[in-house]
Amino acid sequence: MGALKLDNVVKTYANGHQAMKGISLDINEGEFLVLVGPSGCGKSTTLRSIAGLESITSGEIHIADERVDELPPAKRDIAMVFQNYALYPHMTVYNNMAYGLKNRGYSAADIAEKVNAAAKMLELTDYLQRKPGQLSGGQRQRVAMGRAMVRQPKLFLFDEPLSNLDASLRLQMRLEIKRLQRSLGTTSVFVTHDQVEAMTLADRLVIMNKGEIEQVGTPKEVYHKPQTTFVAKFLGSPAMNLLPATLVGKNQLKLDDGQLIAIPDQEDAVQDGQRLYLGLRPENVSLTNEGNGLINFVAKVSEELGATQLLHGEVANTPFSLNLSQFDQHETEHFSLTFDPQQIHLFDYETGERVNA
Amino acid sequence: MATKRVQFSHSPIPYLFIVPQLAIIAVFFFWPALQALYLSFMLEDPWGLSSQFVGFENYVELFSSSEYLSTFAFTLLYSSIVTVFSLGVALVLAVKANAILRGQSTYQLLLTWVYAIAPAAAGIMAYFIFNRNIGVVPEFLNSFGWDFRPDTNSFDATAMVILVSVWKQVPVNFVFFLAGLNSISKSVREAAQMDCESDSRRFWTITFPLLAPTAFFLLVINITYAFFETFGLIDTLTQGRPGGSTTTLVYKVYQDGFIGADLGLSSAQSVVLMLLVLLLTFVQFKFIERKVHY
Ligand SMILES: Nc1ncnc2c1ncn2[C@@H]1O[C@H](COP(=O)(O)OP(=O)(O)O)[C@@H](O)[C@H]1O
Numbered sequence: 001m002g003a004l005k006l007d008n009v010v011k012t013y014a015n016g017h018q019a020m021k022g023i024s025l026d027i028n029e030g031e032f033l034v035l036v037g038p039s040g041c042g043k044s045t046t047l048r049s050i051a052g053l054e055s056i057t058s059g060e061i062h063i064a065d066e067r068v069d070e071l072p073p074a075k076r077d078i079a080m081v082f083q084n085y086a087l088y089p090h091m092t093v094y095n096n097m098a099y100g101l102k103n104r105g106y107s108a109a110d111i112a113e114k115v116n117a118a119a120k121m122l123e124l125t126d127y128l129q130r131k132p133g134q135l136s137g138g139q140r141q142r143v144a145m146g147r148a149m150v151r152q153p154k155l156f157l158f159d160e161p162l163s164n165l166d167a168s169l170r171l172q173m174r175l176e177i178k179r180l181q182r183s184l185g186t187t188s189v190f191v192t193h194d195q196v197e198a199m200t201l202a203d204r205l206v207i208m209n210k211g212e213i214e215q216v217g218t219p220k221e222v223y224h225k226p227q228t229t230f231v232a233k234f235l236g237s238p239a240m241n242l243l244p245a246t247l248v249g250k251n252q253l254k255l256d257d258g259q260l261i262a263i264p265d266q267e268d269a270v271q272d273g274q275r276l277y278l279g280l281r282p283e284n285v286s287l288t289n290e291g292n293g294l295i296n297f298v299a300k301v302s303e304e305l306g307a308t309q310l311l312h313g314e315v316a317n318t319p320f321s322l323n324l325s326q327f328d329q330h331e332t333e334h335f336s337l338t339f340d341p342q343q344i345h346l347f348d349y350e351t352g353e354r355v356n357a
Numbered sequence: 358m359a360t361k362r363v364q365f366s367h368s369p370i371p372y373l374f375i376v377p378q379l380a381i382i383a384v385f386f387f388w389p390a391l392q393a394l395y396l397s398f399m400l401e402d403p404w405g406l407s408s409q410f411v412g413f414e415n416y417v418e419l420f421s422s423s424e425y426l427s428t429f430a431f432t433l434l435y436s437s438i439v440t441v442f443s444l445g446v447a448l449v450l451a452v453k454a455n456a457i458l459r460g461q462s463t464y465q466l467l468l469t470w471v472y473a474i475a476p477a478a479a480g481i482m483a484y485f486i487f488n489r490n491i492g493v494v495p496e497f498l499n500s501f502g503w504d505f506r507p508d509t510n511s512f513d514a515t516a517m518v519i520l521v522s523v524w525k526q527v528p529v530n531f532v533f534f535l536a537g538l539n540s541i542s543k544s545v546r547e548a549a550q551m552d553c554e555s556d557s558r559r560f561w562t563i564t565f566p567l568l569a570p571t572a573f574f575l576l577v578i579n580i581t582y583a584f585f586e587t588f589g590l591i592d593t594l595t596q597g598r599p600g601g602s603t604t605t606l607v608y609k610v611y612q613d614g615f616i617g618a619d620l621g622l623s624s625a626q627s628v629v630l631m632l633l634v635l636l637l638t639f640v641q642f643k644f645i646e647r648k649v650h651y
């Protein structure tokens with residue numbers, strides 16, 4: 001059995017809003033799981049239900065082999081890092097970290113040892129006697145981490161802990177969190193709406209949408225084999241291009257302006273005449289000057305990113321973006337596009353489910 | 358580095374702007390205070406026709422009067438009890454009201470609106486409630502075998518004055534405590550919930566310390582209230598009866614000065630009160646305020 005298990009958890013708020021519509025998850029010992037999704041999709045609700053700060057409407061939550069959904073938060077052996085740190089403003093850094101241990105009856109010597117060890121690991125030793133108000137944002141973040149670490153809980157929960165930091169500090173703390181989690185080996189659930197944070201931190205990603213799980217998988221899996229159009233659009237910047245198309249036979253797509261595109265033979269996954277979305281990542285498409293290109297593209301604006309360039313335009317009256325390593329200005333705005341046939345994504349038009357392998 | 362000193366040319370206009378304010382303070386605060394100080398060293402006849410300098414005689418008379426000393430003792434006891442109870446009751450109510458999920462605003466309104474009653478009006482209402490012939494409270498207490506006679510028994514009178522004073526002050530404290538509780542961040546409370554299982558322990562280690570600035574502010578407000586603002590209550594409820602046992606220092610100033618027409622003695626009492634306020638202010642700034650902030 002895994003370190004954390006959610007079994008068909010439903011959460012309906014008092015106002016009738018259903019924030020979790022039957023979430024099931026199985027998380028392995030020592031795993032770093034990231035919950036990602038747009039704002040309001042129920043990530044925090046899921047995390048807070050695990051923590052016990054929110055009661056669940058139905059379903060079960062197990063930590064290790066113990067059912068915890070009826071236990072108060074302090075009994076679940078969980079530590080949580082909040083977005084705004086939630087440090088106790090009237091206590092010193094030392095007491096902030098020691099508080100949870102004191103309440104669990106550790107001896108003063110034990111507490112001192114644990115707190116000092118954590119402080120050393122987080123480079124907080126010089127600040128132990130300060131109050132949170134006298135610390136910088138990054139230091140407060142580390143105190144919040146320390147407060148979670150000292151208890152050596154079975155599970156760490158993080159609710160967007162980096163979103164209050166500036167960009168460079170966020171990058172640094174992201175690495176630090178990953179390094180700490182690796183060295184401590186504590187099972188962790190991390191919530192974020194930032195896809196880069198999600199991709200870089202996760203052993204496995206859970207993509208949520210409107211209270212439901214869209215897909216679970218490693219960062220590579222979810223990026224290269226998105227199971228739904230939602231996941232396809234959510235991960236990657238710029239987002240994946242999705243072109244409405246109709247299948248002709250098994251190996252040709254007809255776009256809405258009538259142009260035909262050859263694709264690898266799809267065999268039994270699809271039927272002749274089926275409405276589909278053709279998904280192409282901006283970096284998997286390239287420009288060609290030859291007239292016998294596969295897709296007609298009308299260029300509109302370009303954006304310089306330094307390493308690469310973005311070129312935005314239209315294919316069959318649908319917005320379409322390219323990420324090119326090199327692009328020189330041209331006289332014409334009409335181009336042809338080629339793509340790697342192995343890098344195409346096909347989704348059913350109605351259900352949004354992936355249909356190709 | 359040489360510091361550059363900016364010199365504004367002096368214009369009399371700013372001083373003109375603060376003249377009205379200063380004039381009000383001078384006329385309504387400093388002048389009466391100085392007048393009281395002056396009168397406290399004088400012996401004046403009741404008609405104010407003649408007066409003579411008597412040095413500290415008024416003060417000597419004051420502090421050798423057992424009546425004044427017992428008023429002093431009563432005021433201290435009464436103020437402490439009123440302060441402790443109105444703070445305590447309000448804190449309990451605020452914590453409970455804050456924990457209610459449904460209909461919270463109704464509770465808050467019900468607990469708050471006593472605030473809007475003027476002290477004298479509250480005193481008159483209480484007078485009827487506690488009246489031996491028509492009031493409900495004596496009847497209620499009598500049914501427990503407590504022969505409640507606030508007009509003749511000084512313990513009963515004291516209990517009544519304290520009860521009404523507390524009742525009148527609780528809403529003020531309640532509102533401030535509730536605001537203080539609401540200002541404690543939700544995530545701090547949640548973090549504490551994960552760190553500490555016991556509700557009462559969490560209250561004393563997290564909630565209460567975070568309320569300390571509010572509580573200290575209210576402590577000062579409540580002592581001031583019990584000392585000065587209960588005048589209206591006492592005047593309508595007991596007028597210091599029975600036998601001066603419910604007379605506070607402020608009420609005695611009024612009694613001796615306006616009813617007894619002994620201006621010198623009354624002024625000496627005012628000066629004593631001023632010194633007490635000074636002391637209170639000093640304690641507030643020097644000692645406690647520093648400790649309750651974080
Ligand atoms: N206490 C609450 N009462 C009612 N609805 C809530 C409450 N908390 C959150 N919600 C709603 O539940 C949904 C999910 O919220 P949340 O889990 O905070 O989203 P996320 O963290 O993914 O942004 C949102 O639509 C939000 O408005």
Ligand SMILES: [Mg+2]
Pocket residue numbers: 043044045
């Ligand atoms: Mg959230």
